[in-house]
Amino acid sequence: MIDAISCSSLTKKETFMRRLVRWPSAVLALIWIALSLGCDTTPHARPPQWTAVEITDAAKVAGKWEGILRRTPQNKRNDLVALIIEPDGQFRFTSVRTIGILSGEGTFAIKDGKLTFSSDRGTINAGLFEADGKRMLKAEGIASDGMTYSSELTPIP
Incomplete structure (x- = not known):
C-alpha cells in the first residue's frame, strides 16, 4: 500500500x-x-513618384477638384475643400468648416507653368503633378491675415 x-x-x-x-x-x-x-x-507598394507638369493653359486643369485643406499653424482639424476651374481660368472654391464656410473666386493666371492668383484677400499658387496616370494639384495659399493654407487636390469625375 x-x-x-x-x-x-x-x-x-x-x-x-x-x-x-x-x-x-x-x-x-x-x-x-x-x-x-x-x-x-x-x-x-512604393508611393507614386509625382512629377511636376507645366501648366500652359488653364483648360489643361479645368474641372472639379477636391481635397483636404490644411492650415499652418496646424490646428486639430482639417477641412474639405472643393475647387472648380473653368477652361478660361475662372475658379470658385469652397471649404466647409465647423466655424463657417471659407470661399472665394477669381481668375487664375499662369506664371512659370503654375496657376497663380492674388487679391486683397490673399494669394494662391498651384502646380500640377502626375504619377501612374493620376493627377494632383498642389495648392498653397496665404490669406491677408498671414494664415497659410495648403492642399493636395484630386480631380472629381
Missing part, C-alpha cells in the same frame, strides 16, 4: 512538472504566432 501511495504521488508530481513546462511553452508559442501575424512579409 505504501508503494501505491508513492506511485500516486509521483504521478501528481510528473503531472505538475509537465504542466509547469507546457504553460510557458504554450505562452511563448502564442506570443510568437501573434508577433508573426503582425509582421507583413509582402512587399509594400
